Amino acid sequence: MHIPTQSCVLYLWMCALTFVKSEECTRDNFISGNLYNSNFDTSKLDATYPLGSQVRVGCSIGFTGFFKLFCTLEGWKSVGSICELRSCGHPGDAPFAEFDLVKGDDFVFGSEILYKCDIGYRMISRSNTRRCVALGWDGVVPTCEPSRCPQIVPQENVQVIGDADEAMYGNVVRFRCRQSSMILDGPEEIYCDENGKWSDKPPTCKELICEEPKIENGRVRDFVSVYRENDIVDYRCNSRYKPVDARPSKCSKVGVGAEWVPKPLCELVKCTLSQPPLRGTTYVRTMKSVFLPDETVTVTCEADFWIGTPETSQQLVHCRNNGNWDILPICNEKRCGRPDEQGVAYPWNRDRRGQTRPLGSVVRYTCGNDYSPTDDRSEATCTGNGWTPNPLCEAKCSPPRGYSSLLQDANRWEWMKKLGHTQTYTCRTGLRKPEGVQRATCTADGWMPNPLCEEITCGTPPAYDRLAAGPRKWTTKPGNTQPYECMSEYKKPEGVQRATCTAYGWIPNPLCEDKCPKPEIENGFAVRASTGIYYYACNENYRPLIDGWWHDVSCNGDEVGGRIRCIGEKKCGQLPVIPHATLEDTANDDYKEEQHIKIMCDRDYKLNTPHITCQAGKWNMGQLLPDEICTPNHTPCGPPPKVDNAVITTAYQTEYLSRTIVTYQCRDDYVMGPKDSLTCKNGDWGENVIHCDKCCQDPNDEALPTTADVEEEGSVTTGTNPDLVHDVSTTSNKEVEHSTSGP
Structure with missing residues (x-):
């Protein structure tokens, strides 16, 4: 009985303990239960709560919500909503910018946005981001301003x-x-x-410079590497090629660049045929449409068509070297247009321009005034040779107006003649026939000359513009004389003082003649300008001795001065000027094609081409410029070093040949050191050992001006002004030395 009693007591105690525990709720039960969310802040919750307790559960930083716990016999119960991310709202728009959400899915705690300025704007704020924190958006809305480019400082031109x-x-x-x-x-x-x-x-x-053009199927004839504005390139196409544009190609400004206008191009010389042939035209045994020079094709015309002449129906046509056919290979329909003769009137005066009529056409026609039909029925027929009859109208001449007062022995019926008739006649006294006329001729325009006779007078003399002084009115009758003077570049003929009116005009004729006779130029011609200068050019296949296609020569006293000569276009004239060189055969001025002229350079210069060659009328220097033919053997030196209180006794140069010696001279009251000269050695003057020392000076004397003072006054220079160098050299007895001698 004792053991069962103890067991019963233990059981009752455990039941009582269990009941007490069931009346409490714990923090651990909440955290481990299904009501818990990681967004809650449980740091302030107690470990246990008695039955019936109400507990407000807070949210973690960045979260918001209203959530309560109730402690019941069944454990924790809740009301309200769980903690959710806190919203910061719209972050704000920035002018001239856009933003992107780079972190998070909405404008809530923890999200981040990135602002980007619009194109052409730049961010001037320190930060271009904003983050959503517990208290809202951090920072401020950033600012964008327009992007500006730096100032442009252009060159002067x-x-x-x-x-x-x-x-x-x-x-x-x-x-x-x-x-x-x-x-x-x-x-x-x-x-x-x-x-x-x-x-x-x-x-x-x-x-504005154009480079030498590269011409496919052609070559440039100039020996020029650089062309300036308005320069024209001289080029020639290869055999069987011709220029695309006949105009000269000029270096021109096009837009902002330099181009050749028109562009120098060469195209194959060819003649073309229309395939298939035009109506009425047939090509004999050929189907091709392009022909080269010297090739031929036979053209046959159908009935009522012609080629070459209205009587020809078949023709062999040749392709010329210029790409044109000698005869256009097209058959023309035989038609009749307006008659090409004087006096023809109806019906052609009513036809439209270019209107023609087919072969066999018959028309009735009339002739104009002073003409009459040559056909009795006044009918014209279109034939292969044109309108028939030919001519359609015949002109008639009636007596010339006023013939009785002009002519001696005038007879009206003698002057009623047909077209082409000639008539002898004599003028009345005081009248004469026009110069060169012997007989009168009946023409479609009446009698010629018209008038038949003219009054014998002297009018304005020929070459009137050569006169310096004379009467205002020169019209007078034969026998009268007039005083006159010639312009300075003209003179009166020898022995003549006055001009005389004769039946043949003023004598002398001309009244004034050139002081200098017009030069006679073999293979050329000359034209005199009003200034007295003669301009001359050469005939085809010749050119002036001096470069260029024309030149001028002036009148010196009674002679024409200057070198007037025309040489073959493939010959070369005067030799080019080549610095530091001597050319053989310089006495000659007429050099033949492919003739070589030997070149010898001065001492200390090396020869880069042994000779120049006359080619196509120009001197070929082997792609070299004149100053590139003889070049120094050694590297030249620049200006020698400056020495205080001294000048160099020769004129200033920008370059000095190797082995050139320059000598210094001290200013007054200064003496030269041990050395007074430097030598250029392959581009280097070496160590400067020149110095000028002050002579002995009384301590009481005022200090002499410094070199800079003297230079400022312009009385002494260091070699930059040859005139000032001359002034200083005259104050010293030192000998001026300068040597460019070789080793």
Whole structure:
């Protein structure tokens, strides 16, 4: 009985303990239960709560919500909502910018947005992001301002069109050269990009220069490497090729660049045929449409068609070297147009321009005044040789107006003649026939000459513009004389003082003659200008001795001065000037094709080509310029070093040949050191050992002016002004030395 009693007591105690525990709720039970969410803040919860307790559960930082726990016999019960992320609302728009959500899915705690300025704007705020924190969005809405490009400072000869100082994104500035003879070297326009940078560097202006064109199937005949504005390139196409454009190609400004206008191009010389042939035209045994020079094709015309002449129905046509057919290979329909003769009237006076009529057409016609039909029925027929009869109308001449007062022994019926008839006649006293006329002729326009006779008078003399002084009115009768004077470049014929009117005009004729006779030029011709200068050019296949296609010579006293001579176009005239060189055979001025002229360079210069050659009338120097033929053997030196209180006793140069010696001379009151000269050695003057020392000076004397003072006054120079060097040298007895002798 004792053991069962103890067991019963233990059981009751355990039941009582279990009941007490069941009346409490714990924090651990909540955390481990299904009501818990990681967004809750449980740091402030007690470990246990008695039955019936109400507990407000807070949210972690960045979360929000209203959540209560109730401790019941069944454990924790809840009301309210769980903790959710806290919203920061809209972050705010930035002018000229957009933003993207770069972290998170909404504007809630922990999310982050990134602002980006619009194209052409830049961020000036320190930060371009905002984050949603517990108290809302951090920072401020950033600011964007327009991107600006740096100021453009163009070269002096470049003109800027547009805002080059305050340019913003999208602004465009354009450039052009202030001088029309220059072109842009760089872009014609640039723009300010979204990053505040210019799209390209500003251009510069350079001289308008065209390079030698590369001509396919042709070659340039000039020995020129650089062409300037308006220069014309002389080129020739290869055999069987011809220029595309007959105009000369000129170096021209096109837009902002330099181009050849028109572009020098060569095309194959060819003649073309229309395939298939035009109506009425047949080509004999050929189907091709392109022919080379000297090739031929036979053209046959169908009935009522002709080629060459209206009587020809078949013709062999040749392709010429210029790409044209000697006869157009097209058969023409035989038709009759307006008769090509005088006096024809109806019906052709009513036809439209270019209107023709087919073969066999018969029309009745009339003739104009002073004409009559040659056909009795006044009918014209269109034939293969044109209108028949031929001519359709015949002109008739009636007596000329006023013939009785002009002619001796005038007979009316003698002057009623047909077209082409000639008539002898004699003019009355005081009248004469026009110069060169012996007989009168009946023409479609009446009797010729008209009038038949004219009064014998002297009018304005020929070459009137040569007179310096004379009567205003020159019209007078034979036998009268007039005083006159010639212009300075003309003279009266020897022994003549006055002009005399004769039946044959003024004597002498001309009244004034050239002081200098017109030069007789073999293979050429000359034209005199009003200034007295003769301009001359050469005949085909010849050219002047001096370069160029024409030249001028002036009148010196009674002679024409200057070298007037025409040589073959493939010969060469005067020799080119080649610095530092001697050319053989310089006495000659007429050099033949492929003739070589030997070149000898001066001492200390090396020869880069042994000779020049006459080719096609120009001197071929082997692609070298004249100053590139003889070049120094050694590297030249620049100006010698400056020495205080001294000058160099020769004129200033920018370059000195190797082994050139320059001598210094001290100013007054200074003496030269041990050495007074330096020698250029392959581009180097060596160590400067020249110095000028002050002579002995009384301590009481005032200090002499410094070199800089003297130079400022312009009385002493260091070799930059030859005139000042001469002034200093006259004050010293030192000998001026300068040597360019070789080793």
